[in-house]
Amino acid sequence: MSEKQWGLCKNCKWWQIEPGAAIEDDTTGLCIDEDLQPYKLLVSGASGCNRFSAGTPARAEGSASKPPTAKAVR
């Protein structure tokens, strides 16, 4: 199952970054995986986990604030 495949945040559809942010290793964004949303995890493009799902990142203002203020957009 793709949900059990480990992968990088920068290649994951659950990574949500600022509207103008570059997709880079050192860019930080919010993880919007449904089970991880309650933790408001800020993760870098070079971070990763086994809830990875291949795709392009979502974008929303406040995704990289500390703490993140953006709502999940998917």
Ligand code: SF4
């Ligand atoms: S922490 Fe895992 S689920 Fe969240 S964006 Fe990174 S790879 Fe995707």
